[in-house]
Amino acid sequence: MSFRTHSAPAPGDAPARRSFRPNGLARAAVRFKPSSFVGTFVALLLAAAVVSGCGLLLQTGATASLPAARYAGVPVVAAADQEVRMTVDLGDERDEASSPVPDRARLDAALAGKAAGVPGVARAVADVAFPVRILTPGGGASAPLTASGWGSTSFTGAGLTSGRAPGAGEAVIGTGTHAGAGPADGSGVGVGERVVLRTPGGEREFTVSGTSGTPGVWFSDAGALAVSGHPGKADAIAVLPREGADAGAVADRVAAALDGRARVLTGDDRALAEGTAVPAARELLMGLGGSFGGVATMVAVFTAAGTVALSVGQRSREFALLRAIGATPRQLRRSIATEALLVAPLAGVLGCLPGTALAVWWFGQLRAKGAVPEGLALDRGVLPYGVAVAAVVVTALLGGLLAARRPSRTEPGRALAEAQVERAAVGRVRTPLGIAALVGGTVFAGVSAGLSGDAAANTALGVVMLYMLAVALLGPVVARVCAGLAGTVLGRSGASGHLAAANSRTNARRLASAITPIVLATAFVSTLLFLHTSTDRAAEHQRRAAVTADHVVADPAGLPGDAAERAAREPGVRAAVTVLRASVLVPSDVQFAPASAQAVSADPSPVQDLGVRTGALADLRPGTVAVDQRLADSAGVRTGERLTLRMPDGGEAKPLVVATYARGLGVAEVTLPQSDLTGRVTSPYPTELLVRGGMAEGLAALGAVTGPDGAAAAHAPERELSAWANRTMAAVLGGFAAVAAANTLVMTVLHRRRELGTLRLIGTTRRQVLRMIRLEALLVAVGGLVLGSAIALATLVPMTNGLTGEAPHVPPLLYGSLAAGVVALGLVSTALPARAALRHR
Numbered sequence: 001m002s003f004r005t006h007s008a009p010a011p012g013d014a015p016a017r018r019s020f021r022p023n024g025l026a027r028a029a030v031r032f033k034p035s036s037f038v039g040t041f042v043a044l045l046l047a048a049a050v051v052s053g054c055g056l057l058l059q060t061g062a063t064a065s066l067p068a069a070r071y072a073g074v075p076v077v078a079a080a081d082q083e084v085r086m087t088v089d090l091g092d093e094r095d096e097a098s099s100p101v102p103d104r105a106r107l108d109a110a111l112a113g114k115a116a117g118v119p120g121v122a123r124a125v126a127d128v129a130f131p132v133r134i135l136t137p138g139g140g141a142s143a144p145l146t147a148s149g150w151g152s153t154s155f156t157g158a159g160l161t162s163g164r165a166p167g168a169g170e171a172v173i174g175t176g177t178h179a180g181a182g183p184a185d186g187s188g189v190g191v192g193e194r195v196v197l198r199t200p201g202g203e204r205e206f207t208v209s210g211t212s213g214t215p216g217v218w219f220s221d222a223g224a225l226a227v228s229g230h231p232g233k234a235d236a237i238a239v240l241p242r243e244g245a246d247a248g249a250v251a252d253r254v255a256a257a258l259d260g261r262a263r264v265l266t267g268d269d270r271a272l273a274e275g276t277a278v279p280a281a282r283e284l285l286m287g288l289g290g291s292f293g294g295v296a297t298m299v300a301v302f303t304a305a306g307t308v309a310l311s312v313g314q315r316s317r318e319f320a321l322l323r324a325i326g327a328t329p330r331q332l333r334r335s336i337a338t339e340a341l342l343v344a345p346l347a348g349v350l351g352c353l354p355g356t357a358l359a360v361w362w363f364g365q366l367r368a369k370g371a372v373p374e375g376l377a378l379d380r381g382v383l384p385y386g387v388a389v390a391a392v393v394v395t396a397l398l399g400g401l402l403a404a405r406r407p408s409r410t411e412p413g414r415a416l417a418e419a420q421v422e423r424a425a426v427g428r429v430r431t432p433l434g435i436a437a438l439v440g441g442t443v444f445a446g447v448s449a450g451l452s453g454d455a456a457a458n459t460a461l462g463v464v465m466l467y468m469l470a471v472a473l474l475g476p477v478v479a480r481v482c483a484g485l486a487g488t489v490l491g492r493s494g495a496s497g498h499l500a501a502a503n504s505r506t507n508a509r510r511l512a513s514a515i516t517p518i519v520l521a522t523a524f525v526s527t528l529l530f531l532h533t534s535t536d537r538a539a540e541h542q543r544r545a546a547v548t549a550d551h552v553v554a555d556p557a558g559l560p561g562d563a564a565e566r567a568a569r570e571p572g573v574r575a576a577v578t579v580l581r582a583s584v585l586v587p588s589d590v591q592f593a594p595a596s597a598q599a600v601s602a603d604p605s606p607v608q609d610l611g612v613r614t615g616a617l618a619d620l621r622p623g624t625v626a627v628d629q630r631l632a633d634s635a636g637v638r639t640g641e642r643l644t645l646r647m648p649d650g651g652e653a654k655p656l657v658v659a660t661y662a663r664g665l666g667v668a669e670v671t672l673p674q675s676d677l678t679g680r681v682t683s684p685y686p687t688e689l690l691v692r693g694g695m696a697e698g699l700a701a702l703g704a705v706t707g708p709d710g711a712a713a714a715h716a717p718e719r720e721l722s723a724w725a726n727r728t729m730a731a732v733l734g735g736f737a738a739v740a741a742a743n744t745l746v747m748t749v750l751h752r753r754r755e756l757g758t759l760r761l762i763g764t765t766r767r768q769v770l771r772m773i774r775l776e777a778l779l780v781a782v783g784g785l786v787l788g789s790a791i792a793l794a795t796l797v798p799m800t801n802g803l804t805g806e807a808p809h810v811p812p813l814l815y816g817s818l819a820a821g822v823v824a825l826g827l828v829s830t831a832l833p834a835r836a837a838l839r840h841r
Contacts, residue, residue: 039307039311039743039744039746039747040307040308040311040343040347040396041343041346041347042307042347042739042743043303043304043307043308043740043743044304044307044308044343044344044347044348044351044392044395044396045347045348045350045351045354046300046303046304046351046736046739046740047300047301047303047304047351047388047391047392047395048347048348048349048350048351048352048355048388048389048391048392049351049352049353049354049355049358049388049736050296050297050299050300050355050358050732050736051293051297051300051301051351051355051384051387051388051391051392052351052352052355052356052359052384052385052387052388053354053355053356053357053358053359053362054288054289054292054293054296054297054359054384055289055293055355055383055384055385055387055388056289056355056356056359056363056378056379056380056384057285057288057289057293057359057362057363058285058286058288058289058290058293058384059289059379059381059383059384060285060289060363060376060377060378060379061281061282061283061284061285061286061287061288061289061290062282062286063379063381064278064281064282064285064376064379065268065269065271065278065376066268066271066277066278066373066375066376067268067271067375068268068270068271068273068274069271069274069375070129070156070274071155071236071238071270071271071273071274072270073155073156073157074155074238074239074240074270075239075240075241075247075250075251075266076239076240076241076247076250076251076254076264076265076266077236077237077238077239077264077265077266077270077273078107078111078115078236078237078239078254078258078262078263078264078265078273079105079107079235079236079237079262079263079265079272079273080105080106080107080262080263080650081105081263081650082100082101082104082105082272082273082275082276082279082650083098083099083100083101083276083279083650084098084099084101084585084592084646084650085097085098086098086587086592088589088590088591089589097590097591097592098592099283099585099591099592099594100276100279100280100283101276101585101646101648101649101650102276102582102583102584102585102594102648103276103582103583103648103649103680103681103682104235104275104276104648104649104682105649105650105651106230106233106234106235106649107233107234107236107237107261107262108232108233108234108261109126109225109232109233109234109237110232111126111234111237111258111261111262112124112125112126112234112237114257114258115237115239115254115257115258117257118239118250118253118254118257119253120241120242120245120246120249120250120253121239121240121241121242121245121250121254122240122241122242122243122245123151123154123239123240124237124238124239124240125149125151125152125154125155125221125237125238125240126149126151126221126225126234126237127148127149127151127152127234127235127236127237127238128148128149128224128225128228128230128233128234128235129146129147129148129152129235130146130147130148130199130200130228130229130682130683131144131145131146131147131200131557131558131682131683131685132144132145132146132147132197132198132199132200132217132227133145133197133198133557133558134173134195134196134197134198134217135195135196135197135198135203139701141198141557143557144557144558144683145174145215145216145217146215146216146217147197147199147216147217147218147219147224147227147228148216148217148218148219148224149218149219149220149221149222149223149224149225150165150166150172150218150219150220150221150224151221152218152238153218154238154240155238155240156214157214158174158212158213158214158216158218159212159213159214160172160210160211160212161175161210161211161212161213162190162191162210162211163191163208163209163210163211164209164210165209165210165220166206166209166210166218166219166220166223167209167220168220168222168223169206169207169223170206170207170208170209170219170220170223171195171197171206171207171208171209171217171218171219171223172208172209172210172211172212172217172218173189173195173208173210173211173212173217174211174212174213174214174215174216174217174218175211175212175213175214175215189208189211190208190211191208191209191210191211192207192208193207193208194206194207194208195208197217197227198558198560198561198685199227199228199229200227200228200229200230200682200683200684200685201226201227201228201229201231202227202561203560203561204227206219229678229679229681229682229684230649230679230680231679233679235273236273236274237262239251239254247266248266251264251265251266277373278373278376280371281371281372281373281376284366284371284372285366285372288362288725292729295465295524295733296729296732296733296736297391299520299524299733299736299737300736301391301392301395302472303516303517303520303736303737303740304392304395304396304399304740305395305398305399306399306472306513306516306517306744307399307740307743307744307747308340308395308396308399308400309399309400309402309513311400311747333401336400336401337397337400337401339400340393340396340397340400341393341397343396344389344392344393344395344396344397345389345393347392348388348389348390348391348392348393349389351388351392352385352388352389355384355385355388356380358732359378360378362728363378365724365728369721369724371721430473430474431473431474431477433473434469434470434472434473434474434477435470435474437466437467437469437470437473438466438467438470438474440462440466441462441463441466441467441469441470441794444459444462444463444466445463445794445795445797445798447459448462448463448798448799448802459798463791463794463795463798464523464524464527464791464792464794464795467523467791467794467795468519468520468523468791471516471519471787471791472516475512475513475515475516476512478512478515478783478787479504479511479512479515479783482504482511482515482779482783483501483504483511483779486501486504486779486782486783493775495764495768496768496769496771496772496775497772497775499759499764499768499772500772500775500776500779503772503776504776504779510748511776511779511780513744513748514741514744514745514748514780514784515780515783515784515787516784517737517740517741517744517784518737518741518780518781518783518784518785518788518822518825518826519784519787519788519791520737520740520741520788521733521734521737521738521741521784521788521822522784522785522787522788522789522791522792522818522822523787523788523789523791523792523795524730524733524734524737524792525730525733525734525737525818526788526789526792526793526796526815526818527792527795527796528726528727528729528730528733529726529727529730529814529818530792530796530808530809530810530814530815531726531796531799531800531808532722532723532726532727533809533810533811533814534796534800534803534804534806534807534808534809535665535800535803535804536723537806537809538665538666538800538803538804538805538806538809539665539666539804540666541666541806542611542662542663542664542665542666542667543663543666543667544666544708544709545609545611545663545666546608546609546610546611546663546666546667547607547608547667547690547708548606548607548608548609548692548708549575549607549608549690549691549692549708550691550692550693550694550707550708551690551691551694551696551699551705551706551707552688552689552690552691552705552706552707552708552710553567553688553689553691553699553702553703553704553705554687554688554689554703554704554706554710555687555702555703555704556687557685558683558685558686558687559578559685559686559687559688559689559702559703560702561685563576563578563686563689563702563703564576564577564578564601564602564689566702567689567691567694567699567702570694570695570698570699571694571695571698572693572694572695573691573692573693573694573698574606574692574693574694575602575606575607575690575691575692575693576607576689576690576691576692577600577601577602577603577604577606577607577608577689577690578600578601578674578686578688578689578690579598579599579600579601579604579686579687579688579689579690580598580599580600580674580677580681580684580685580686580687581596581597581598581599581668581687581688582597582598582599582648582677582681583595583596583597583648584597584645584646584647584648584670585645585646585650586631586634586635586643586644586645586646587644587646588634588635592646593634595631595669595670596664596668596669596670597668597669597670597671597672598667598668598670598671598672599671599672599673599674599676599677599686600620600671600672600673600674601673601674601686603617603618603620604617604620604671604690605617605618606692607690607691607692608667608690609663610626610661610662610663610664610667610671611661611662611663612626612659612660612661612662613629613660613661613662614638614639614659614660615639615640615657615658615659615660616658616659617658617659617661617671619658619659620658620659620671620672620673621658621673622673622675622676623655623656623676624655624656624657624658624672624673625643625645625655625656625657625658625670625671625672625676626657626658626659626660626661626670626671626672627643627657627659627660627661627664627669627670627671628660628661628662628663628664628665628668628669628670629660629661629662629664630664630802630803630805631664631669631670632657632660637657638657638660639657639658639659639660640656640657641656641657642654642655642656642657643655643657645670647676647677647680648677648680648681649679649680649681651680653676655672655676659671662805665803665804674686689702689703738821738825741784741825741826741829742825742828742829745777745780745826745829745830745833746829746830746832746833749773749829749830749833749834749837750833750836750837752837753837756769756834756837756838757837759772760838766838769834769838770831770834770835770838773830773831773834774827774830774831776830777826777827777829777830777831778823778826778827780826780830781822781823781825781826781827782823784822784826785819785822785823793808796808
């Protein structure tokens with residue numbers, strides 16, 4: 001049989017010309033068959049929500065700034081850079097990597113004298129702020145108070161209510177700050193009385209020279225520097241211009257006088273002198289909006305493009321009929337492009353509404369958890385919205401045009417034939433690309449298995465992306481394999497099973513379009529959730545094995561400086577070691593990697609079993625360090641070599657590695673003497689005391705006493721935030737993929753109304769048809785679940801082995817809930833539209 005292609009209408013045939021005008025075809029399709037575009041609209045709307053939501057977080061990170069708080073009354077502030085920087089060699093180009101310092105960078109207090117000598121400067125104050133506690137005769141201590149030099153009152157607004165400014169050996173005590181007493185206005189402590197303060201420089205006795213109505217403690221400027229724990233170092237230099245002097249001109253002159261030894265800040269930039277809150281928030285938001293946002297955007301766009309392609313493919317019969325009555329390939333392509341321009345912009349604009357809600361909720365949660373400082377607002381500039389709308393429009397255009405290539409090129413007769421039965425041939429382009437992605441993922445998995453630490457984790461991310469790409473490109477092949485494997489089982493399920501098996505084998509492309517979103521959801525959600533459960537389980541195992549002390553004495557506000565000596569004097573105590581928790585940065589070729597650190601007062605071996613692999617912890621001395629084996633491998637150092645670190649204040653140190661150990665994840669990745677942190681942290685008070693032997697009652701005066709389980713896990717706040725972020729990212733990605741999968745399943749079922757009606761006409765009962773749909777849904781859900789789980793496992797094995805040295809931990813209940821959710825999603829998303837389609841014969 002041969003088919004003749006009909007010629008196009010004559011130029012003079014106005015009605016025909018209007019009928020085949022592409023814009024007219026597109027408008028008619030959207031107007032009279034809106035149901036054909038609902039699934040596409042939903043997918044594009046969701047994609048716009050994800051892109052705009054992540055874009056808002058990214059934009060907020062890029063523009064993050066805060067008005068000055070402590071330095072609000074200081075026009076010009078000089079401070080150290082609160083970020084460490086390094087030049088990264090990228091071959092032909094060079095880039096700069098930066099990271100916020102873990103604690104606070106400080107500058108030479110003597111620079112205040114240089115700034116004070118600049119013309120136009122009335123006064124320059126070397127400002128410090130640090131925690132102190134007032135001690136009572138009974139051995140108690142107040143809550144931590146902020147102490148400063150009296151010079152800071154010239155811009156903070158604090159003043160005297162009685163007495164005079166402090167001199168050497170004196171202090172001003174603020175209202176309500178005396179431990180165990182009433183307000184410091186005479187009823188608690190008065191002018192002329194003596195108070196004992198626990199300061200970073202040790203316990204000191206001071207005479208109260210005055211009282212203030214503002215909570216806090218003030219010393220003379222020189223006295224504050226002396227007891228701050230970092231003598232000679234100031235947090236910042238507050239520069240107060242003379243009356244009438246131009247602040248900008250003064251700032252320029254101060255910058256020239258300091259000659260690059262400090263950053264001179266004005267305006268909102270003055271907040272950068274108040275700590276690392278803004279740089280840390282910027283890094284977090286850009287990481288979420290950039291790294292996670294990039295993955296989420298790729299998944300969203302990829303899924304939306306697949307839905308657009310499915311929608312176009314489902315209209316192949318319509319396109320074949322248009323070709324048969326004279327529509328040209330160019331007219332079809334222009335019509336599909338116009339449809340995209342009619343549907344996508346509206347979906348993009350409406351999708352920005354839930355995207356904004358997502359960003360507002362996420363940002364609010366980050367602020368509530370302390371990861372984002374108060375006062376920092378979500379930047380709702382128009383750029384992310386524009387990018388989201390543009391992304392979905394381009395996605396709809398490209399997805400539709402690519403899907404329309406074959407039906408627009410195929411001869412009308414053949415197009416009509418192919419519209420009835422799905423073609424079995426595999427794509428000549430997508431199949432080789434899919435095989436390449438599959439091979440690449442396998443190679444990456446092998447490489448990742450041979451690495452450790454962050455290198456293994458970073459390489460493993462490539463595994464999941466390549467495998468996901470392979471599943472998407474090889475979808476029809478994968479679907480045929482799934483249908484073939486399930487065919488035997490389905491064939492034993494009666495007539496409904498036979499129908500389900502036959503449908504799955506002959507409509508592999510339709511099956512693939514339904515399986516792919518479920519694979520996406522399962523793979524990403526499993527990877528994020530079970531990475532968290534695996535690292536948490538490994539950390540807990542290591543912590544329990546590492547702490548060999550009989551008692552743990554803890555005080556979050558800080559233990560006495562002589563806590564270890566006092567504990568050692570208790571009867572039966574064989575060892576007592578105090579621990580100060582901190583963080584350091586380990587530079588690599590491309591970035592600074594944060595690492596948890598513990599600073600110990602003595603050899604920790606009697607109270608901690610860190611699983612030493614090389615060297616000995618007893619060799620810890622000032623200028624030495626012990627590190628986790630995986631950190632050592634990542635940094636490329638061994639025992640006897642020097643490890644480059646950036647300390648909590650950003651200063652560089654190169655301690656000698658005297659030991660490596662295996663339990664850093666549960667305790668700390670870096671162990672060093674407490675003396676090496678002197679002057680490098682704001683609060684130098686140890687928070688834990690590990691005691692071997694003795695009785696708990698004798699240690700109660702030092703702090704809260706618990707058993708070994710009371711030892712704090714390494715960087716617990718960071719791990720808690722990371723766990724929450726992983727769960728949230730899993731919920732966002734999983735929720736999007738679940739809705740996309742449900743949307744696709746509904747589209748495929750509703751498209752089969754003619755097929756389902758035909759089955760009813762030839763005698764198939766309604767119950768048999770619904771059972772066939774359920775079996776097909778189970779095939780889709782189980783197939784997607786198995787493939788997604790396999791991809792997640794291929795990713796998690798090298799990742800967790802590199803990070804923890806253990807196999808992934810998959811809690812059965814959690815995985816069972818995930819699997820049940822996937823199966824329920826498949827069943828509900830097919831049963832409801834199937835019942836609706838069968839409601840009328």
